[in-house]
Amino acid sequence: MALTTKHLLGIKDLTTEDIQLILSTATQFKEVLQRPVKKVPTLRDVTIVNLFYENSTRTRISFELAEKRLSADVVNFTVSNSSAAKGETLLDTVNNILSMKVDMVVMRHSASGAPHYLAKHIDAAIINAGDGINEHPTQALLDAFSMKEKLGKLEGLKVAIIGDIMHSRVALSNIYLLKKMGAEVMVSGPPTLIPTYLKEAMDIQVEYNIDKALAWCDVANVLRIQLERQNQPLFSSLREYNLAYGITKNRLHKLSKEIVIMHPGPINRGVELDSDVADSPHSIILDQVENGVAVRMACLYLLTGRTQPTT
Amino acid sequence: MTLISEQQLPSIVKRLAHQILETYPGLKNAVIVGLQPRGVYLSDRIVAALQKEIPAEQVIYGKLDITFYRDDIRRELHLATQTDLPFSIEGKTVILIDDVLFTGRTIRAALDALLSFGRPSKVSLCVLVDRKPSRELPIQPDFTGKEMVDESPYKVKVRWQENDGVDDVILQVEA
Numbered sequence: 001m002a003l004t005t006k007h008l009l010g011i012k013d014l015t016t017e018d019i020q021l022i023l024s025t026a027t028q029f030k031e032v033l034q035r036p037v038k039k040v041p042t043l044r045d046v047t048i049v050n051l052f053y054e055n056s057t058r059t060r061i062s063f064e065l066a067e068k069r070l071s072a073d074v075v076n077f078t079v080s081n082s083s084a085a086k087g088e089t090l091l092d093t094v095n096n097i098l099s100m101k102v103d104m105v106v107m108r109h110s111a112s113g114a115p116h117y118l119a120k121h122i123d124a125a126i127i128n129a130g131d132g133i134n135e136h137p138t139q140a141l142l143d144a145f146s147m148k149e150k151l152g153k154l155e156g157l158k159v160a161i162i163g164d165i166m167h168s169r170v171a172l173s174n175i176y177l178l179k180k181m182g183a184e185v186m187v188s189g190p191p192t193l194i195p196t197y198l199k200e201a202m203d204i205q206v207e208y209n210i211d212k213a214l215a216w217c218d219v220a221n222v223l224r225i226q227l228e229r230q231n232q233p234l235f236s237s238l239r240e241y242n243l244a245y246g247i248t249k250n251r252l253h254k255l256s257k258e259i260v261i262m263h264p265g266p267i268n269r270g271v272e273l274d275s276d277v278a279d280s281p282h283s284i285i286l287d288q289v290e291n292g293v294a295v296r297m298a299c300l301y302l303l304t305g306r307t308q309p310t311t
Numbered sequence: 312m313t314l315i316s317e318q319q320l321p322s323i324v325k326r327l328a329h330q331i332l333e334t335y336p337g338l339k340n341a342v343i344v345g346l347q348p349r350g351v352y353l354s355d356r357i358v359a360a361l362q363k364e365i366p367a368e369q370v371i372y373g374k375l376d377i378t379f380y381r382d383d384i385r386r387e388l389h390l391a392t393q394t395d396l397p398f399s400i401e402g403k404t405v406i407l408i409d410d411v412l413f414t415g416r417t418i419r420a421a422l423d424a425l426l427s428f429g430r431p432s433k434v435s436l437c438v439l440v441d442r443k444p445s446r447e448l449p450i451q452p453d454f455t456g457k458e459m460v461d462e463s464p465y466k467v468k469v470r471w472q473e474n475d476g477v478d479d480v481i482l483q484v485e486a
Contacts (some may be wrong), residue, residue, distance in 0.1 A: 305388030
């Protein structure tokens with residue numbers, strides 16, 4: 001059994017079986033990460049380049065750790081200290097790196113579709129570590145892994161994705177994945193941050209009242225307000241956003257049940273999520289980060305199985 | 312063609328358990344580790360036989376998956392199964408159990424995998440079938456159910472009740 005795809009560009013391209021395979025393989029890698037020696041020799045003949053055209057803390061460290069725990073050789077590229085700053089095109093940069101015998105490319109780019117473009121022009125396997133406002137597949141996979149770990153299943157689970165849906169690749173990847181795995185999905189937030197076509201295009205529920213969304217869901221995946229991608233005012237102030245849509249202790253106290261709180265990070269504390277919620281036992285935010293390494297190890301492992309040795 | 316019949320297999324399991332106990336009386340400072348996935352069917356049976364001879368709590372038993380230590384990931388992708396070693400192997404004698412010893416590459420990987428959990432004082436190997444002429448690495452078993460002396464064009468198929476409805480070993484024409 002192997003993945004049906006050579007690249008991991010988005011959840012959109014994966015089958016239900018692909019997702020199950022990645023999640024079950026990640027379970028085994030999570031056990032590896034509990035061992036006294038947390039490193040396995042699996043990818044010792046594989047070279048991976050991490051191309052980060054956009055800032056990242058968690059994802060970059062998580063990928064690099066996953067690669068190193070699998071014994072791969074790792075090359076890191078950040079745009080600020082590279083020739084891309086001198087005007088080299090994406091394809092030129094990648095082809096130059098690949099001529100040095102690199103097997104796999106992990107890429108984050110601010111342009112939606114950048115990894116898809118690359119996949120058409122190069123042979124190496126590509127993992128999308130986030131492209132613009134399109135997809136962030138490994139984040140959705142680690143979110144799913146964490147939900148499954150906490151609640152035992154994905155099927156039938158009610159998941160509310162809350163906040164800046166419009167600018168979120170995490171939202172889109174999560175919606176694709178949860179729908180494929182049989183969960184129910186609702187998005188919630190201010191109307192200005194929820195694209196009107198989403199409800200119909202993705203067959204999900206839209207709820208503008210945050211309290212109703214919280215009362216409905218088992219899991220609230222709270223997203224960051226992405227001020228850097230908003231070039232026009234979409235709500236009046238961060239303070240007002242917090243009052244109307246922020247997840248606060250008071251909001252959770254009003255519910256008749258306990259719900260699980262997730263956030264892909266980085267958190268704007270006091271805006272979309274209050275500190276006493278983020279740090280409460282309801283929150284599995286740090287489990288998400290821990291699981292990220294195991295899930296990325298699974299993706300790297302399964303994609304390597306589909307590559308040919310460089311001779 | 313039958314290599315080990317349904318009648319022979321239980322007595323071979325019993326003999327292997329006795330040989331292990333003769334070498335390591337009371338399993339003092341020794342632990343049993345079955346190799347996933349197919350070695351575990353044999354180790355389950357050996358452990359059951361051991362527990363008839365000595366108190367059950369003296370039999371310390373774990374399962375090891377070696378998928379991530381293989382040397383052939385680019386040739387064939389293997390899916391990992393659960394590793395369950397809920398005890399320390401530091402300074403212990405580890406008795407590895409697998410069904411068929413063929414090229415020796417699985418055991419090579421198992422030795423690497425084992426060392427990620429600590430430094431055993433000794434590792435010994437118990438297998439149901441030893442295909443000696445096919446060995447590619449200098450690895451030999453300490454406890455052998457049945458040794459195949461001659462080169463064989465056939466595939467050794469170990470069948471277990473859990474999967475195939477019968478406990479025996481047959482020789483098959485390679486598919």
